[in-house]
Amino acid sequence: MIKKSFDTKKYDFASGLKSIFSTKNLSNISNNINILERATDQSTKHHKLFYQWMQTDDFMNMYRAFITEYICPLYQDKIVVQAKPTFRICYPGNKAVGEYHKDRDYRNIDWALKVRELNFFLPFTNAFDTNTIWVESEEDKKDFAPMNCQYGEFIQWDGSNLSHGNKINMTGQTRISIDFRVIEYKNYIPSNHTSINSNKEFKIGDYYDFY
Numbered sequence: 001m002i003k004k005s006f007d008t009k010k011y012d013f014a015s016g017l018k019s020i021f022s023t024k025n026l027s028n029i030s031n032n033i034n035i036l037e038r039a040t041d042q043s044t045k046h047h048k049l050f051y052q053w054m055q056t057d058d059f060m061n062m063y064r065a066f067i068t069e070y071i072c073p074l075y076q077d078k079i080v081v082q083a084k085p086t087f088r089i090c091y092p093g094n095k096a097v098g099e100y101h102k103d104r105d106y107r108n109i110d111w112a113l114k115v116r117e118l119n120f121f122l123p124f125t126n127a128f129d130t131n132t133i134w135v136e137s138e139e140d141k142k143d144f145a146p147m148n149c150q151y152g153e154f155i156q157w158d159g160s161n162l163s164h165g166n167k168i169n170m171t172g173q174t175r176i177s178i179d180f181r182v183i184e185y186k187n188y189i190p191s192n193h194t195s196i197n198s199n200k201e202f203k204i205g206d207y208y209d210f211y
Contacts, residue, residue, distance in 0.1 A: 002156040003149065004070065011066050014124050014151065017176060020053045021046060027125045027173040031091050035168070038098035042087075042197050046176075050087040060084075064209075071120065071182060072211050074156065080188050080208040082180035085122075086197065090131045090166060090175040097133075100165030103181070106196045112160050115183045119159030123149050123177035131175035135164035156182075185210070 008014065017026055031044060053059050067081050090096035103119065104112035121133060127149045134144040139161050147164075149155050159179075169175070191202035200207035 001147075001158075002074070003153055004074075004156070005153050006066065006070050008152045011062055013062065013122075016053065016059065016062075017050070017124055020049045026176050029089070029091065029174045029176070031089075031094070033091075033094070035094055036096070036098050041096065041098040044089060046089050047087055054084055054087075067211060070154070075182075075184055078185040079211050080183045080185055080204055081211055082182070083200075083207060083209040084198070085178035085180040088175070088177045088179065090169045092131075092169050092172050092174060095166035095168055096175065096177075097166045100163055102163050103160045107160075107202070108191060108193050111189060111191050111193065111202075115187045115189055117160050117181050117183045119157050119179055119181055120154055121147060121149060121157065121177060121179050122154040123151060123175060125174060125176045126150050127175045127177060129171050130167045131169040131171045131173055132166075133164050134167055135159075135162050138162075183208070 014026060018024060021029060023029055029046065031046070033044065036044075063085065071081065072079060088096040103117070123132075127133070127147065129146055132149065133147040135147055135157065137143050137145065140163070142163070147155060147157070159181075188204070190204070194201050195207055198207070202208065204210050
């Protein structure tokens with residue numbers, strides 16, 4: 001697991017989110033809905049607003065520039081990156097992801113082991129304690145601990161092989177974040193299998209972009 005910092009003035013994702021969500025404080029967002037489950041954890045009103053914003057040049061130009069400046073230098077080879085990130089929101093009294101899992105559970109396992117995909121966690125509010133991701137330190141160790149990360153930081157980690165999920169958020173503060181996945185190009189293998197949320201094939205030009 002590697003934690004890095006980035007320039008929030010140059011990559012001011014938070015201001016864009018405040019605008020589309022009509023709020024001055026992202027951590028105060030709430031939503032009186034049932035506890036999110038696997039089938040519903042991408043279906044809130046804030047997901048809809050974010051994914052509308054994600055279709056604009058305003059967001060995508062900033063996202064692609066962020067990848068180029070901060071993610072590409074972490075690799076010696078060219079990389080393939082999730083073309084459009086996944087949005088998460090963890091309301092107080094709720095959770096962002098409906099179940100504990102390994103990302104490879106939603107892929108062909110043989111393929112996932114070969115490509116060695118890594119995850120990036122990029123929060124737009126402070127992520128801590130029960131509002132953040134809980135992840136084990138080693139595969140199947142089940143010693144879950146919070147992935148604490150401040151706004152202005154991001155984390156590279158192995159979501160493909162480490163079990164992770166969310167607790168009920170008891171912090172009183174909403175966590176808003178995106179996550180995306182990266183494969184070194186030398187390990188990239190196109191796959192006809194599709195992603196569970198966006199139904200995209202795991203190929204450059206569909207689920208992935210090339211950098």
